[in-house]
Amino acid sequence: MREGPIVLTAFTRAGAELAVKLAGELGGQAFVPERCLVKGAELSEGSVREWAGHWFPRAGAMVFICACGIAVRAVAPHIQTKTEDPAVVVADERGRFIIPLLSGHIGGANALARRIAALTGGEAAVTTATDVNGLVAVDEWAVSNNCAIENPKIIKEVSSAVLEGRPVGVAVTEQLQPAPWPVTLWLRPRIMTLGVGCKRGIPPAEMEAAAADFLEGSGISPLSLCAVASIDLKAGEPAIIALAKQYGVPFVTFSAEELQSVPGNFSASERVREVTGTDNVCERAAVLAAGGEAVLLRSKSRYPGMTFALARQRYVTSSQ
DSSP, X not given: OOSSOEEXXXXXXHHHHHHHHHHHHHTOEEEEOGGGOOTTOEEOOSOHHHHHHHHTTTOSEEEEESOHHHHHHHHGGGOOOTTTSOEEEXXXXXXXXXXXXXXXXXXXXXXXXXXXXXXXXXXXXXXOHHHHTTOOOHHHHHHHTXXXXXXXXXXXXXXXXXXXXXXXXXXXXXXXXXXXXXSOEEXXXXXXXXXXXXXXXXXXXXXXXXXHHHHHHHTBOGGGEEEEEEXXXXXXXXXXXXXXXXXXXXXXXXXXXXXXXXXXXXXXXXXXXXXXXXXXXXXXXXXXXHOTTOEEEEEEEEETTEEEEEEEOOOOOOOO
């Protein structure tokens, strides 16, 4: 499921009661019109289409407790792609039938429908072909194993091949390399952390260009990044903030004491120690952000006013 809250709406009092109950179980928010406002629900002003238009780009998942047609018409003008859209689920006011309507695999609507069905004692009406046939959907596998999908346009082709029993080509790697099959679906595990050190006031465009060159020279897909890391002295550095935003990952920082306590052999600089309190920023930050059993994949590389390093997390796939 993409980042964002789980929001629910309903248009009858019975539906509103169910929305409030599910919101409590799912950690979400229930919104209902004034005519069916119940305790625990928030007032939804405007039409259902206006509500949907507000939350569609913001929510991780949207749950409509109403007729399926109402939900379809409400979200239809906002639908983009399966990699961008939130999970959209529809349920009746008794919780008997739970229908994943949009973004079943990547967005997590199928899993959310099953979760809601377990709470209501109802049935999740999952209609995606791979699920119906008891097969693993490659896009759902990617999500459950924290992989970015590099070329989502061929998911349909891969899923069709799976359903027909034909061989498929799926490459799960952070490394940039030639495609091993004529049609290859690239899944990039998000296991790499980029450590950054820099002088104050580096232009964001210069840092973005340098980071791109560093990653390409490392043979690593930027889609495999899970964090950009540095010292807390740089927490407000615009260039690093922009870099993390460009890659769609969090920017994490550590104190000099935390960085200095990281075990391992790092490129030491007395000048850096004098300025920051630790002998190395980029390498230590990359390793610390990667967590236990991290490997320093590429040591400090210098660019004008900047340094970068790359660490890799330990990667374990799910059994799904």
